[in-house]
Amino acid sequence: MNDKHIDNQFDSMKKTRHYNIPIFIPELACPHRCIFCSQDKITGQLKSPEVSEVDSIIKEYLSTIDYENSFVEVAFFGGNFTGIPVKEQVKYLNVVKPYIEKGIIKGIRLSTRPDYINKEILELLKDYNVKTIELGAQSFDEEVLIKSGRGHKVEDTINAAGMIKESGFDLGLQMMIGLPGDTLDKAIFTANKIAELGASNTRIYPAVVIKATKLEEMYFNELYNPLKMDEAVLWSKEIYKIFENNNVTILRVGLHPSEGLLSGDDLIAGPFHISFRELVLTELWNDQFAELKNKSEYNLKIEVPVKEINYAVGYHKKNKLELERYYKSVKIVGNKELAGREFNAVYN
Numbered sequence: 001m002n003d004k005h006i007d008n009q010f011d012s013m014k015k016t017r018h019y020n021i022p023i024f025i026p027e028l029a030c031p032h033r034c035i036f037c038s039q040d041k042i043t044g045q046l047k048s049p050e051v052s053e054v055d056s057i058i059k060e061y062l063s064t065i066d067y068e069n070s071f072v073e074v075a076f077f078g079g080n081f082t083g084i085p086v087k088e089q090v091k092y093l094n095v096v097k098p099y100i101e102k103g104i105i106k107g108i109r110l111s112t113r114p115d116y117i118n119k120e121i122l123e124l125l126k127d128y129n130v131k132t133i134e135l136g137a138q139s140f141d142e143e144v145l146i147k148s149g150r151g152h153k154v155e156d157t158i159n160a161a162g163m164i165k166e167s168g169f170d171l172g173l174q175m176m177i178g179l180p181g182d183t184l185d186k187a188i189f190t191a192n193k194i195a196e197l198g199a200s201n202t203r204i205y206p207a208v209v210i211k212a213t214k215l216e217e218m219y220f221n222e223l224y225n226p227l228k229m230d231e232a233v234l235w236s237k238e239i240y241k242i243f244e245n246n247n248v249t250i251l252r253v254g255l256h257p258s259e260g261l262l263s264g265d266d267l268i269a270g271p272f273h274i275s276f277r278e279l280v281l282t283e284l285w286n287d288q289f290a291e292l293k294n295k296s297e298y299n300l301k302i303e304v305p306v307k308e309i310n311y312a313v314g315y316h317k318k319n320k321l322e323l324e325r326y327y328k329s330v331k332i333v334g335n336k337e338l339a340g341r342e343f344n345a346v347y348n
């Protein structure tokens, strides 16, 4: 198994835990070579899994969770699921089928390319209880798509998103920031477009330079420079706000930390950080606290939503330390009554 990460979210509607069992189908299955992609390096897995391995992965995850009281989905990620031969797709989907029939697994989600969606594929996926299709949109700017060697157009993403929605699937649209030709304005346009097309969820991936990709060649030939960390955080922060305001669930910000990325062996350059989301949320809270940055002789207590305390305090306590420059003391505590990015400032 490649990545032990269990993507668990709290499903506030059903008040049950939501688990994704991730199964990576790497790029060997994908006939394309986007300039930034080396899926084996990103997912840490070179070979497509055998049917028996997929079944073992599912069994292993189920043994670690209370699946009877949870909402469990299998997630085929990592490559271009609908780009692999139909026979292969069916082979993988069939592994999950018995679990769905027994009610243990509630559905399937998968990620794929916009230009590998058509009516026949969607019918097949529907028959196998696929609930969510995530498209790697990456950008809604034609120039960025061309420069990144995506091999599809903006129109393909718009058409595929429409078909997915019409067929009753949940739509996910993933985006990348900092690809060749990208700008903050283009990234903001992309995020707005994702919301406008009715995506219920998204992932934000800052582009990084991975070993053995075309981007690596461009980087060493000084034809490409990745975003600096602070730029990537700033762009992501702006995009984050757009998704929050439009109720698009942000499933991930930043790449999955594969072994190669963590050790740095596969990472040539670019804004990879194991706590990237935390960096972004730290800055969102920092903006919230801007109005508090006035010199004062008081002690300051800030109440924030309980689950936001760490982000409000900030990565490496950044926000708290900054506020301490203005007050005698600063305390950041949880308040169950607060939600979102609300806060109360109490002075004494």
Ligand code: SF4
Pocket (backbone or CB within 6 Å): 026, 027, 030, 031, 032, 033, 034, 037, 038, 039, 078, 079, 080, 113, 136
């Ligand atoms: S389509 Fe996806 S899996 Fe295929 S090369 Fe591009 S990014 Fe990689």
